[in-house]
Amino acid sequence: MNTNQDKQDKKQIYNFNKLQKRLRRNVGNAIADFNMIEEGDKVMVCLSGGKDSYALLDILLNLRHNAPVHFDIVAVNLDQKQPGFPEHVLPQYLESIGVDYKIVEENTYGIVKEKIPEGKTTCSLCSRLRRGILYRTATELGATKIALGHHRDDMLETLFLNMFYGGKMKSMPPKLVSDDGKHVVIRPLAYCKEKDLIKYADAKQFPIIPCNLCGSQPNLQRQVIKEMLQTWDRQYPGRIETMFSALQNVTASHLCDPRLFDFKNIRQGSTLAGIEGDIAFDKEEMPNATTTFTPDDDSLILVKEVS
DSSP: OOHHHHHHHHHHHHHHHHHHHHHHHHHHHHHHHTTOOOTTOEEEEEOOSSHHHHHHHHHHHHHHHHOSSOOEEEEEEEEOOOTTOOTTHHHHHHHHHTOOEEEEEOOHHHHHHHHSOTTSOOHHHHHHHHHHHHHHHHHHHTOSEEEOOOOHHHHHHHHHHIIIIISOOOOOOSEEEOTTSSOEEEOTTTTOOHHHHHHHHHHHTOOOOOOTTTTTOTTOHHHHHHHHHHHHHHHSTTHHHHHHHHHTOOOGGGSSOTTTSOOTTOOTTOOOOGGGSSOTTSOOOOOOTTOOOOTTOGGGTSGGGOO
């Protein structure tokens, strides 16, 4: 009897169960906090073949069994006709787990390669084409919600991208409505760490399909931001959690956007209640720079619990 092997197996099972529980809880909390899924919804899960969308589909299928509301799920993949794309992988996987699905075939790869000069970033055009096709597909399927696999790290990367390169303080919202009001997009992985999703995909052995269109582009601005955040995460554990918490703790009166706050009409005698009041001169409570955090500490997992 191999006692050491048994111990390792038990530890692996324990760690996976803990990881799975944490991800399911994070997704459940995000759905509840932003009212992402309601009674009778038909949720179209956009499946790219990457780790995040696989995890999203897997977790939503599991949560559906115990959800307080009834909702349906349909998986949709956009086959963009990239050279060498393994067309059989996703249908085989989706049939093996018994989920309704639709494969949409559109040669967006050819359009992007035709329109974008060699060496230029293809992301903006590719994303616009995908968005239009997915909106059209949602209408055809009667889907009431479109679920995307963006996670917490994606949202933070987008925040810094917009700040550094676009001059805007804007991120990916966990829930949004399309410009024409016909579609609601949700991001149920909004509270999930990319590190957890990588571990989950590895444990579940999802048949990952790499994106040869955008993933292979060197020197992408998003990759620069990702590396910056990963460096911070290694050097200052807990910083990423604090930054994401800041996305949910905004004080408009202490920024500089007159569209969000009526600075012009502040005069002597004006009063502002709560966090919008005169707290700018209060000493902020900052954690000690040497404070350490346990990466898997559940108190850091739920964003709303981070103080």
